[in-house]
Amino acid sequence: MYWMGIDFGGTSIAAGLVDETKTIIDRVSVKTRVPRPIEEMADDMAEMVCTLLARNGLSKADLRFVGVGVPCTANEETGHMEDANNLGFDDVAFVPLLEEKLGLPVRIGNDANAAAWGEYVAGDYPESSMLMVTLGTGIGGGIILNRKLWSGYNFAAGEFGHMTLCMDGVPCTCGRRGCFEAYGSATALIAQARHRMAADKNTILWQLCGGDPMQVEAKTVFDGAWAGDAACMALVDRYTDYLAEGIASLINIFQPALVCVGGGVSRAGDKLLTPLRKKTAEKIYSRNAGRNARIVLAQLGNDAGILGAALLGEDS
Ligand SMILES: [Zn+2]
Numbered sequence: 001m002y003w004m005g006i007d008f009g010g011t012s013i014a015a016g017l018v019d020e021t022k023t024i025i026d027r028v029s030v031k032t033r034v035p036r037p038i039e040e041m042a043d044d045m046a047e048m049v050c051t052l053l054a055r056n057g058l059s060k061a062d063l064r065f066v067g068v069g070v071p072c073t074a075n076e077e078t079g080h081m082e083d084a085n086n087l088g089f090d091d092v093a094f095v096p097l098l099e100e101k102l103g104l105p106v107r108i109g110n111d112a113n114a115a116a117w118g119e120y121v122a123g124d125y126p127e128s129s130m131l132m133v134t135l136g137t138g139i140g141g142g143i144i145l146n147r148k149l150w151s152g153y154n155f156a157a158g159e160f161g162h163m164t165l166c167m168d169g170v171p172c173t174c175g176r177r178g179c180f181e182a183y184g185s186a187t188a189l190i191a192q193a194r195h196r197m198a199a200d201k202n203t204i205l206w207q208l209c210g211g212d213p214m215q216v217e218a219k220t221v222f223d224g225a226w227a228g229d230a231a232c233m234a235l236v237d238r239y240t241d242y243l244a245e246g247i248a249s250l251i252n253i254f255q256p257a258l259v260c261v262g263g264g265v266s267r268a269g270d271k272l273l274t275p276l277r278k279k280t281a282e283k284i285y286s287r288n289a290g291r292n293a294r295i296v297l298a299q300l301g302n303d304a305g306i307l308g309a310a311l312l313g314e315d316s
Contacts, residue, residue, distance in 0.1 A: 116142020118308025
């Protein structure tokens with residue numbers, strides 16, 4: 001038996017064929033090319049599924065279903081994509097549309113939730129509960145409780161990025177102020193770094209980005225701190241304070257056995273993980289307990305999205 005996962009993003013649509021060892025054995029992708037009709041995008045997906053099957057000597061009968069991680073609310077009951085504003089849609093009946101084109105059952109899930117599920121299932125973690133915190137353009141999240149993905153009453157759970165960290169704080173893309181992602185996302189760290197560069201012509205950031213602040217990435221700031229640059233060290237210190245505040249609150253609410261940190265910022269590796277573990281441990285309510293959530297870096301990178309979509313609703 002095989003699974004097919006599709007990571008439906010605003011920039012590209014990536015499909016992967018997954019075998020029983022939870023490994024992506026073949027993949028294909030196309031540009032999303034927003035805006036265009038959903039029918040055309042579904043046609044592309046159906047073609048990608050057929051391509052992958054043909055290339056591997058398989059037929060539709062070899063697939064359990066096709067799973068799609070979508071960049072919006074994924075209504076698992078109706079099969080609708082809701083509030084898909086970044087794709088140019090308000091509400092579309094996506095599952096019936098793709099099922100008709102494919103002649104196969106289709107399942108959908110929110111992309112961040114699917115990525116959390118993929119990381120959990122394919123990462124083979126022994127823990128029965130996990131929070132995934134993805135530090136990218138925003139902060140994405142996913143909640144695994146008792147080995148199941150929790151998507152919430154309205155299928156919009158795990159929006160960790162829009163938990164308030166500072167009331168009346170800096171504006172967030174969601175319309176509120178002081179959200180976790182306005183301080184803890186890669187976007188936020190890059191903005192903090194550029195702000196610092198404007199005030200400090202001596203920081204190593206100028207060298208590391210070749211004199212162009214637009215080239216600064218989250219990892220650049222960690223590299224600068226590692227090299228001993230005072231401005232970068234201050235930025236990383238403050239940034240990991242924000243992250244630890246947010247993650248400690250999540251741990252206090254869910255008491256997960258595992259917190260998995262992914263996204264672009266996680267490429268900083270131990271330079272991120274070491275201060276984050278120390279600061280979080282000091283802040284959590286159960287800090288004096290004999291055991292507390294293990295914090296690790298995600299292993300699967302972008303593959304988690306395809307794997308999680310492919311295995312939506314399957315046992316861990
Ligand atoms: Zn927000």
